[in-house]
Amino acid sequence: MDELIQQFGQLRQQLKKNEVWRNVDFGTVLTDSMRLPHADEGGKYSFHCRVPNIDSYCVITENGYCHQSLMETSEGIVYGSLRAAKEQRADLVALVMGRGSGSDNPYRRMNDAGYSDGVFIYVPQGCHPAKPLQLLSLHTAEASLFMQCRNAIYLGDGSDVTIIHCDDSTNQHTGMSNNVTEMVMGSNAVADYYKLQNINDNSGLLNHTYVTLAAGAHLLSVGITLNGGTIRNHSEVSMMGEGCDVEADGLYINDHIQQVDNYIYVDHLHPSCHSRALYKGILDDAAHATFNGHVMVREGAAKTEAYQTNRNILLTDKATVATKPFLEIYNDDVKCSHGSSIGQIDDDAMFYLRSRGISEKSARTLLLYAFCDEVVGRIRLEPLRQRLSDLIKQRLHGELVVCAECALACNSHCGCSDSEFTIDPTLL
Amino acid sequence: MSLLSIRNLHAYIGEREILKGVNLDVERGEVHSIMGPNGNGKSTLAGVIAGNPKYTVTEGEVIYNGKNILDMPVDVRASEGIFLGFQYPVEIPGVSITNFMRTAVNEQRKYRGLDPLGAAEFLRLMEEKKKIVEMTTKLANRSVNEGFSGGEKKKNEIFQMAMLEPTLAILDETDSGLDIDALRIVASGVNQLRRPDNATIVITHYQRLLDYIVPDFVHILYEGRIVKTGPKELALRLEHEGYDWIRHEIDQQ
Numbered sequence: 001m002d003e004l005i006q007q008f009g010q011l012r013q014q015l016k017k018n019e020v021w022r023n024v025d026f027g028t029v030l031t032d033s034m035r036l037p038h039a040d041e042g043g044k045y046s047f048h049c050r051v052p053n054i055d056s057y058c059v060i061t062e063n064g065y066c067h068q069s070l071m072e073t074s075e076g077i078v079y080g081s082l083r084a085a086k087e088q089r090a091d092l093v094a095l096v097m098g099r100g101s102g103s104d105n106p107y108r109r110m111n112d113a114g115y116s117d118g119v120f121i122y123v124p125q126g127c128h129p130a131k132p133l134q135l136l137s138l139h140t141a142e143a144s145l146f147m148q149c150r151n152a153i154y155l156g157d158g159s160d161v162t163i164i165h166c167d168d169s170t171n172q173h174t175g176m177s178n179n180v181t182e183m184v185m186g187s188n189a190v191a192d193y194y195k196l197q198n199i200n201d202n203s204g205l206l207n208h209t210y211v212t213l214a215a216g217a218h219l220l221s222v223g224i225t226l227n228g229g230t231i232r233n234h235s236e237v238s239m240m241g242e243g244c245d246v247e248a249d250g251l252y253i254n255d256h257i258q259q260v261d262n263y264i265y266v267d268h269l270h271p272s273c274h275s276r277a278l279y280k281g282i283l284d285d286a287a288h289a290t291f292n293g294h295v296m297v298r299e300g301a302a303k304t305e306a307y308q309t310n311r312n313i314l315l316t317d318k319a320t321v322a323t324k325p326f327l328e329i330y331n332d333d334v335k336c337s338h339g340s341s342i343g344q345i346d347d348d349a350m351f352y353l354r355s356r357g358i359s360e361k362s363a364r365t366l367l368l369y370a371f372c373d374e375v376v377g378r379i380r381l382e383p384l385r386q387r388l389s390d391l392i393k394q395r396l397h398g399e400l401v402v403c404a405e406c407a408l409a410c411n412s413h414c415g416c417s418d419s420e421f422t423i424d425p426t427l428l
Numbered sequence: 429m430s431l432l433s434i435r436n437l438h439a440y441i442g443e444r445e446i447l448k449g450v451n452l453d454v455e456r457g458e459v460h461s462i463m464g465p466n467g468n469g470k471s472t473l474a475g476v477i478a479g480n481p482k483y484t485v486t487e488g489e490v491i492y493n494g495k496n497i498l499d500m501p502v503d504v505r506a507s508e509g510i511f512l513g514f515q516y517p518v519e520i521p522g523v524s525i526t527n528f529m530r531t532a533v534n535e536q537r538k539y540r541g542l543d544p545l546g547a548a549e550f551l552r553l554m555e556e557k558k559k560i561v562e563m564t565t566k567l568a569n570r571s572v573n574e575g576f577s578g579g580e581k582k583k584n585e586i587f588q589m590a591m592l593e594p595t596l597a598i599l600d601e602t603d604s605g606l607d608i609d610a611l612r613i614v615a616s617g618v619n620q621l622r623r624p625d626n627a628t629i630v631i632t633h634y635q636r637l638l639d640y641i642v643p644d645f646v647h648i649l650y651e652g653r654i655v656k657t658g659p660k661e662l663a664l665r666l667e668h669e670g671y672d673w674i675r676h677e678i679d680q681q
Contacts, residue, residue, distance in 0.1 A: 347482070352518040352572075355478050356532035356588060357506035357539065366531065370522025370571075 001032055004114060005146045008178065011106050021105065023261050023290040023322065024232045029176050029204035034144040036064075037116065041141045043067035054383050056134035056164065063140060064116040064147035064177075077129055078122040082150055085120035092122045096152040096184045102210035102236035103265070111180040111208070115150035118179070121163075125156035125186065132162035132381065139168075139175040139203065149179040157186035157214070162381055163193045167207070169200040180208040187214040187241060192380055195223040196388070197231060201256055204230040215241025215270070222378050223262075224388060225252040226395050230259045238267040239275070246275040251375040253395050255284035263292045266308075268301040276307045280375050282368055282396075283312065283319035291323040295336065302333040310340040313371060365396050372396075429494060431456045431627050432477075432596055437488035439476045446472040448652030449488070454596070457624045461643035461663060462631045462654075465671050469652045470631045471515060474600045478512035479505045492596065506532075507539035509595030509626075513585040513602050520572040525584070528572050529554065529591050536592060557590040561617040578605030586617040597621070598629045603637040615640030635667035648674055 009030045015021035042062030059068055059079055066081035070088055078085070078092060085093050102108075119135045137149060155161055169175060185191055199205055205228055211219060217239075225231055237246050252260045266275045281289045291310040312321045325338035345367055353363035372392050379385035432454040439447040446469045454460055462470055476483050477490060479502035490497050497505050520528070533553075534544040545553065561583040573581050582602055589597055599618065603611055618628065618641050630641055638646075638660060646662040647654045650671070655678055656662070 346518075348518045349520050351480055351482075351502060352514065352520065353523075353528070353532075354502040355480075355506055355512050355514075356528070356592065357503050357536040358528075358532050359503050359535060360501070362531060362535060363503075366523055366527070367520070370520065373522045 001030070001034060002036055002146070004036065004110075005030055005034055005176075008107075008110060008146065008176070011110075014106060020263060020292065021107075023292075024206070024230075026176060026204045026206065026230060026232075029174065029202070029230050030146070031144050031174050034146050034174060034176065037141065037145045037147055039065050039116070041065070041143075042138075054132065054164075054381070056132045057129070058134040058136060059119045059121070060136045060138060061118055061149050062138050063145055064149055066117050066119055070120075073129075075127050075129055076124040077127065077133075078120070079133065080120060082118040082120040082152060085122075085152075089120075089122070092154065093120060093152060095122070095154045096182050099184055099212070101212045101238040101240070101267075102208075107178055107206055107234075108180060108208055111148050111150060111178050115148040115180070118150040118152070120151075121153045123155045123159045123161050126158045127156060128160045129162075132164055135163065135165040137165075137167045137177065137179065138170055139173065139177075139199070140170050142171065142173065144174040145176070147175065147177045147179075149177065151179070151181040153181065153183040155183070155185045155189040155191055158188045159186065160190040161192070163191060164196070164381075164384065165194065166196045166198075167205055168198050169203055172200050172202060175199065175203040176206075177204070178206045181210070183209070183211045185211065185213045185217040185219065188216040189214070190218045191220070193219065193221045194379060194381065194384060195221070195233075196226070197224065197228055198226040199228040199231070201227070201229045201258065203228065206232045207234065209233070209235045211235075211237045213237070213239045213241070213244045213246070216243045217241070218245040219247070220378065220380070221246075221248040222375065223248075223250040224375070224392075225250070225254070225260055226391060227254075228258060228260065232261040232263070234263045236265045236267070237275070239269060239273045242270045242272050244270075244273040246273075247378065248275070248277045249375045249378050250277075250279040251372055251392075252279075252281040252289060253372070253392065254281070254287035254289060256287065257285070258287045259289075260287075261290040261292075263294075265294045265296065266306065268295070268297045268304045268306060270301055272303045273301065274305045277309070278375060279310045280371060281310075281312045281321070282315065282371065283321060284315040286316070286318040286320075288319070289321045289323075291321070291325070291340065293325040293338065295327045295329075295338070297327070297329040297331055297334055297336065299330045301331050304331065304334040304336065306334070306336045308338040311371075312340075312342045313368065314342060314344060365393065368396050369393060430454060430491075431493060433491040434477075435489050435491075437473075437476065437490060438486045439472055440484045440486060441472065441482060445486075446483075446652055447476065450649070450652070450654055452647065452654060454627045454629065456595075456627055458644045459622070459628045459630065459641060461638055461641075461646045461660075462629060462649050463633065463646060463663060463666055464649035468650050470649050471600055473649065474512055474598045474629075474631060477505075477596075477598060478502065478510060503535070504539070506592070506594075507536045511589050511592055511594030511597045513582075513589060513597065513599040515600040515602075515604065517573045517576075517581040517585055519574045519576075521574050523572050525570060525572055526554070529588065532588075533591060553591065557587055560590045560620050561586045562613050563587060579607060579610035582606055582610065582614055583617075586614050586621075590617065590621055593621070595626045596629070597626070598631070600631045601633065602630070603632055603634060611637065612640065635663045638663050650674060650678065
């Protein structure tokens with residue numbers, strides 16, 4: 001095993017007593033045969049997102065490397081490989097790299113020192129791209145890989161952008177990704193950021209997201225974990241000016257012995273900012289989930305509104321959840337709340353549905369789907385919301401698998417049996 | 429053969445015996461009313477017939493349409509034509525009434541070997557059935573019972589009954605929480621759904637409902653047994669005199 005990979009596995013020892021990191025153990029994901037990727041592995045994957053009605057500016061990172069040259073659209077959007085961007089547009093890269101906020105930690109330092117490549121996106125001031133931007137991280141190589149990607153996104157003042165970011169495995173090889181995404185949002189910028197994760201049961205993903213918002217910026221972030229061996233979503237959001245708005249929601253559906261750990265830190269530094277985090281999860285078999293939420297309201301952040309909620313459904317006696325919502329407040333003029341719940345499917349609701357002739361399996365799916373819908377319903381990109389609804393139904397039916405495509409594109413198991421839920425009630 | 433025939437039914441909730449030997453026969457085309465003081469087993473009887481898993485049947489049988497239904501799962505009983513109108517309809521956030529009803533209607537059709545209803549056909553059916561309970565709001569857009577008033581919840585129960593066209597409907601205190609107008613609408617809905625080949629069991633505390641839904645028989649369920657059966661006038665006597673005379677009669681036996 002490469003020394004770097006060994007070093008990564010040992011970080012767990014250093015961080016065992018660190019409240020923020022102690023729940024994560026990637027040591028179990030690492031294998032003796034795991035190696036670092038080569039720059040020439042991949043680049044053969046041709047992709048267009050097959051979600052009906054989504055046409056996107058798409059950048060693919062394959063096995064840690066991006067093979068797309070830097071593109072510039074007529075709107076002035078620059079996107080493509082981060083390596084290429086550093087060579088050709090160092091001026092733009094400097095707007096993000098090193099300017100992002102968020103705390104230091106050993107995993108992030110490892111990425112700083114050794115990332116291979118990633119995606120760079122620059123959206124100029126006032127730009128409203130006609131198409132969403134899509135980042136796709138794929139593990140396609142027929143080998144166990146340890147990958148470190150770095151993504152840097154700059155959204156100019158007043159821009160309004162939709163970003164879809166997917167992490168997928170296309171085979172059953174073990175992968176470990178230690179990815180860092182930094183996003184800098186200019187004043188009054190609006191970003192809808194959708195994160196979808198569907199990696200295989202053998203793989204690990206440590207996904208750092210550091211977002212910095214200037215005054216008046218608005219971030220909507222919806223993260224959906226459909227599958228994955230060991231996933232840690234580490235998100236830090238800093239509101240660096242007045243009047244920012246952050247809605248950060250998450251949904252995780254895990255079974256077998258999967259582990260998912262969501263950490264979100266929201267920093268209110270200035271007055272009149274609003275934040276909300278809603279994370280919901282369904283745990284089956286012996287899956288384990290952790291939620292750590294931390295809202296920091298600094299002394300100067302008067303008129304802050306901050307809400308944080310984590311709700312979980314456990315389907316078996318062996319599934320477990322550790323949840324810790326947390327508020328830290330240094331100003332008196334604020335409205336804040338936090339809460340969490342862990343429960344089972346409601347027996348009364350089950351009986352009610354079944355008493356109308358709905359089978360146990362369908363009633364269960366209907367209730368679980370309804371539970372998920374609160375988060376999925378936040379997605380404002382309609383075709384994506386529809387597609388994710390279908391994927392979640394498949395996931396709840398146990399029909400979703402990792403295959404040779406990314407989850408959004410894959411059509412191989414879409415003969416979804418529950419056509420009963422196809423009516424869109426908003427059309428009535 | 430009776431549509432429903434209950435013999436010596438004993439049922440428990442936890443360690444407590446609630447039904448202590450109920451006997452009841454219901455024929456097609458009939459309306460039966462079950463009355464009785466609180467806590468004497470009326471809702472338990474409704475729940476046992478519908479198949480609520482929180483009750484345990486220890487003795488006796490329930491024959492419906494020639495089949496012993498006690499071993500049937502809840503949803504199979506529903507597909508066989510049994511409908512329970514809930515005293516406290518359950519709120520289910522996130523499940524729209526449309527999806528709920530379409531799933532229910534099509535699963536019942538599947539059970540009976542019928543093709544599922546297409547979207548257009550289904551929506552037409554919904555519009556038609558909404559009229560039966562004078563549902564004018566866009567009630568159908570909303571999550572099942574979420575934020576509904578007491579009256580809306582009960583109307584929604586009868587609307588579901590209209591959609592599913594049961595053979596045996598058991599209405600558990602459908603009149604509780606209704607104002608006069610809502611009571612009239614709900615009762616009129618139930619009457620419109622009466623056919624010669626179906627039957628209705630109405631559980632109520634008040635004669636008032638029976639002015640609208642006129643029963644063929646009134647039963648008094650007392651301490652887990654049906655202790656008296658009579659014509660609709662029996663309900664009037666209860667309204668005037670309460671249950672003391674029943675207690676008195678039983679004590680004398």
